[in-house]
Amino acid sequence: MRSRQAPSTRSEVEARNTPHGVDGESLRLANQLRAEARHLAMVYPPNRGVLEECHGPGATPRSRRRGRWSRAGRAWWISACAGVLLAVGLGTHLVLSRPDPSPKRARTPPLNQVPSAVANHAEPASEQSTVISPVMFVSELSDPELEAWLDLQRDKAPERIAF
Amino acid sequence: MANLDIEQVIEDYFPRIHRAALVMCGNPWDADDLAQETFLVLAQQRGRFRGQSQLFTYLYGILLNLDRRERRRHGTRRRALRLLQDETPRDGAVQPAADMAVEVSEWKESLWSRVAQLPNAQRETLVLRFSEQLRYEEIAAVLQCPLGTVKSRIFNGLQSLRHILQSESQDLHTAPAHPCEDLTRAI
Numbered sequence: 530m531r532s533r534q535a536p537s538t539r540s541e542v543e544a545r546n547t548p549h550g551v552d553g554e555s556l557r558l559a560n561q562l563r564a565e566a567r568h569l570a571m572v573y574p575p576n577r578g579v580l581e582e583c584h585g586p587g588a589t590p591r592s593r594r595r596g597r598w599s600r601a602g603r604a605w606w607i608s609a610c611a612g613v614l615l616a617v618g619l620g621t622h623l624v625l626s627r628p629d630p631s632p633k634r635a636r637t638p639p640l641n642q643v644p645s646a647v648a649n650h651a652e653p654a655s656e657q658s659t660v661i662s663p664v665m666f667v668s669e670l671s672d673p674e675l676e677a678w679l680d681l682q683r684d685k686a687p688e689r690i691a692f
Numbered sequence: 693m694a695n696l697d698i699e700q701v702i703e704d705y706f707p708r709i710h711r712a713a714l715v716m717c718g719n720p721w722d723a724d725d726l727a728q729e730t731f732l733v734l735a736q737q738r739g740r741f742r743g744q745s746q747l748f749t750y751l752y753g754i755l756l757n758l759d760r761r762e763r764r765r766h767g768t769r770r771r772a773l774r775l776l777q778d779e780t781p782r783d784g785a786v787q788p789a790a791d792m793a794v795e796v797s798e799w800k801e802s803l804w805s806r807v808a809q810l811p812n813a814q815r816e817t818l819v820l821r822f823s824e825q826l827r828y829e830e831i832a833a834v835l836q837c838p839l840g841t842v843k844s845r846i847f848n849g850l851q852s853l854r855h856i857l858q859s860e861s862q863d864l865h866t867a868p869a870h871p872c873e874d875l876t877r878a879i
Contacts, residue, residue: 554854555847555850555851555854558803558850558853558854559821559822559850561803562803562804562807562818562822562823563822563823563825565715565802565803565804566711566714566715566804566822566823569711569714569715569802569804570707570710570711570714572798573714573720573723575706575707575710575723575724575727576720576724
């Protein structure tokens with residue numbers, strides 16, 4: 530009686546490895562599959578392409594790094610680029626939306642067109658209003674209004690009124 | 693086992709992985725890409741391989757995962773293309789390049805093109821068994837399934853293959869010839 534523990538021939542080994550119920554047709558198909566796989570591998574040899582570049586004998590440290598982005602590294606670079614873009618955008622927005630630090634002043638008429646009293650009264654540039662020039666304001670006043678305004682100014686700074 | 697020598701691994705296992713990729717993809721270009729990507733994934737994840745299984749088992753696992761992912765993408769693209777094809781006239785259909793004709797006809801004649809029509813589980817088992825010559829225990833380790841499942845998948849896979857071949861031979865005898873098809877090359 531032959532022991533099942535020690536198959537001696539190749540056919541016995543194959544029989545043990547073969548699932549139950551396989552007939553001759555299936556075995557023929559299996560052999561054909563093996564032969565065609567060998568044939569395909571022989572006709573189309575492997576092309577290592579990228580792998581030669583990355584890991585072959587001529588690979589450089591830079592090419593070895595190709596395709597080796599870690600998730601943390603990728604996230605770091607994405608967040609860094611996003612941060613730079615955000616900072617640039619925000620800075621541009623702030624610069625463009627900032628109010629003009631030197632707004633246009635109302636043009637002062639030449640001194641030869643202004644009454645001498647009003648011209649003498651003109652305050653230094655630093656004290657002038659940024660919206661309405663006193664000279665323009667005074668030139669538009671009627672006589673009673675001008676008198677009242679001069680009284681008011683005399684009370685405020687009597688030494689600066691020459692008349 | 694973080695200090696894996698990738699160059700040596702490529703040298704040892706690339707032909708085997710490429711052969712498996714070739715019978716799974718059906719054309720040398722996709723097979724090259726798939727095999728290379730397998731080793732790139734290994735290089736990226738070399739720290740994950742702990743040496744608990746054999747290295748080629750681990751590599752086949754990566755290969756099969758990548759192949760499943762590609763098939764899913766391809767299926768999505770093909771469904772989208774089919775939708776487009778239904779909406780556009782067929783007169784301007786794109787013909788394959790002339791240099792692809794030989795490879796395509798050779799693949800169509802191959803028995804592995806019929807294996808490609810089988811369900812994933814049967815197809816992967818047949819590839820590992822008859823192209824890669826793995827033992828049942830090794831196939832079970834790659835596919836992470838019991839030994840009996842491997843045997844039944846091989847049996848059912850071969851049966852399905854026979855049915856496909858029988859139906860093709862019947863179709864060849866009964867179906868009318870299409871004017872654009874070279875019937876001498878069809879099985």
